[in-house]
Amino acid sequence: MISLDLAFVIQLVNFLVLMLVLNILLYKPIRKVIADRKAQIGGAKDRAAAVDQEVQAKVALYEARLREVKAKAGEEREALRKEAQQEQAVCLERARAEATDSLLAIKNRVAKEATEAKELLKEQARSLSLEICEKVLGRSL
Numbered sequence: 270m271i272s273l274d275l276a277f278v279i280q281l282v283n284f285l286v287l288m289l290v291l292n293i294l295l296y297k298p299i300r301k302v303i304a305d306r307k308a309q310i311g312g313a314k315d316r317a318a319a320v321d322q323e324v325q326a327k328v329a330l331y332e333a334r335l336r337e338v339k340a341k342a343g344e345e346r347e348a349l350r351k352e353a354q355q356e357q358a359v360c361l362e363r364a365r366a367e368a369t370d371s372l373l374a375i376k377n378r379v380a381k382e383a384t385e386a387k388e389l390l391k392e393q394a395r396s397l398s399l400e401i402c403e404k405v406l407g408r409s410l
Contacts, residue, residue, distance in 0.1 A: 403409050
């Protein structure tokens with residue numbers, strides 16, 4: 270059987286005093302440091318989550334603005350392209366009109382010069398035939 274004597278009581282008191290001292294000097298400070306670290310880590314996680322949400326909001330805003338700018342640039346590009354096509358059509362029509370006018374003027378000038386050349390050739394042919402006849406006949410006509 271177990272006998273409860275004075276040594277047991279002294280050891281029990283010694284154990285309780287040691288637990289009290291260790292609790293005051295060791296366990297409470299360690300628990301406080303652990304609790305402080307948990308609080309720091311929790312605060313850091315909260316700040317990181319807040320920063321992450323802020324970054325995501327800014328990225329979403331940036332992407333929305335980028336889409337708006339791209340859409341606006343596309344619209345402007347399309348408007349400029351249409352304007353350039355209209356200017357091209359006007360320039361082509363003007364060039365065609367000028368080419369038609371030039372071609373008509375050239376045709377008229379060529380026709381006039383051809384008529385003048387024919388008249389000149391007729392006169393030269395008459396005078397040349399007259400000269401030939403005079404030489405062949407040996408007398409003037």
